[in-house]
Amino acid sequence: MTNSKQIIKRTEEFVKKTMTGDPGHDWSHIDRVRKVALYIAKKEKADPFIVELAALLHDVADYKFHKGNDKLGGRTAAKWLKKFKLDDETIKEIVYIINEVSFKGAKVKYNMKSIEGKVVQDADKLDALGAIGIARTFSFGGKFNVPMYIPNKKPFFHSSFEQYKKLSASTINHFYEKLLLLKDRMHTKTARQLAQPRHKFMEVYLKKFYKEWNGKS
Ligand code: ADP
Ligand code: NI
Numbered sequence: 001m002t003n004s005k006q007i008i009k010r011t012e013e014f015v016k017k018t019m020t021g022d023p024g025h026d027w028s029h030i031d032r033v034r035k036v037a038l039y040i041a042k043k044e045k046a047d048p049f050i051v052e053l054a055a056l057l058h059d060v061a062d063y064k065f066h067k068g069n070d071k072l073g074g075r076t077a078a079k080w081l082k083k084f085k086l087d088d089e090t091i092k093e094i095v096y097i098i099n100e101v102s103f104k105g106a107k108v109k110y111n112m113k114s115i116e117g118k119v120v121q122d123a124d125k126l127d128a129l130g131a132i133g134i135a136r137t138f139s140f141g142g143k144f145n146v147p148m149y150i151p152n153k154k155p156f157f158h159s160s161f162e163q164y165k166k167l168s169a170s171t172i173n174h175f176y177e178k179l180l181l182l183k184d185r186m187h188t189k190t191a192r193q194l195a196q197p198r199h200k201f202m203e204v205y206l207k208k209f210y211k212e213w214n215g216k217s
Contacts (some may be wrong), residue, residue, distance in 0.1 A: 007084050012055045012170075017080075020162050021065050022143035024136030029127060030056060036194070037123035041116070043190040050090065050116040053081070054097040058120060063102070068165045074099040094179065103128075103178055105158030122191035123140060125182045130198030133179055134205055141171035149213060175206060185190065 016027050034055040041051040046205060057077040063070040074095045081091045097117040101108070101124055112118050127133065141148065147170045155176035158164035168174040183195040211217065 003085070005087070006036075008049075008052055008056070010084075011053060011080070012147070014128045015056050015060060018060055018076075021059065021062055022139050024139040025059055026060060026063070029060060030135070032127050032132070033058065033120070033123045034125055037120050038078055040119045040122055040188055040190045040194075042187050044115060044119055046115045046119045050093055050097075051119050054094045054101075054116060054122060057081075057094065058098055058101050058124060060098075063165070067166075070099075070102070070161070102161075103164075104161035104165035106177055107157055107159040108161060108164070113189065118187035120192075122186050122188050125186065126191060126194055126198065128179055129182060129195055130201050133198065134202060137171055137174055137179065146171050146174075150211070151205075151213075172206070172209065175202065 003213055015030055019026050019030065032053060037051050037055040041048050043143075045074040057073075057080070059073070060080075061069075061075065061076040066072050071118055077098050078091060078095045081094060093114060093116065097112070097114070097120055097159075100112050100117060102123050103125070110121065112121050128136065138148070140146075146167055149168045149172040153169045153173060155173045156169070157177065164177075168177055180199070183192070183199040186192045186195055
């Protein structure tokens with residue numbers, strides 16, 4: 001086994017053991033993001049090693065499950081990566097991606113500078129869309145006991161990360177506050193294409209949700 005294959009393998013084992021989110025933030029989310037990120041990386045000519053390691057570690061010690069502490073993920077990943085013979089630049093790049101990857105509010109722009117980071121952010125956001133995205137959102141809402149829907153409660157477009165950390169009033173509002181905005185915030189052409197059908201499916205889903213909410217079919 002080459003050194004980089006060993007690092008990936010050991011990181012997989014570490015992440016599998018340490019994921020402490022909801023069923024939408026478990027190993028299966030990480031594995032889907034890793035696969036899609038590697039696919040996009042190939043098309044967009046990004047470094048696959050940095051992309052794979054950053055994808056594997058991107059939700060480790062996620063602030064959402066650690067009392068809003070958004071520094072813990074980067075620190076945990078840095079501590080882990082220092083176990084290996086990696087150069088400081090590589091570690092810095094991966095930790096940077098982890099610190100920047102999260103959505104921080106409808107009015108907060110992304111700050112991702114590297115192509116590897118853009119690829120990982122796109123792959124992570126693709127997993128927030130479509131059938132899987134819907135399932136993950138309701139899973140999250142269930143974990144934090146957020147109402148599914150509150151009619152007449154308008155979505156709120158957050159202008160800071162600290163504001164955004166306060167949960168949406170309802171899981172349906174989260175679609176408007178984040179999920180439906182993501183297709184226009186993809187960095188790469190490859191991800192923009194992958195986002196289209198997933199976005200459409202959510203629109204169809206919402207129409208049906210409101211129909212059934214009102215007793216129709
Ligand atoms: P991000 O870093 O953008 O938050 P994650 O991979 O950590 O990305 O997961 C985000 C997913 O968690 C959302 O797409 C959604 O499914 C769920 N989620 C996060 N916040 C909320 C919320 N307030 N209400 C419902 N679901 C949420
Ligand atoms: Ni994620």
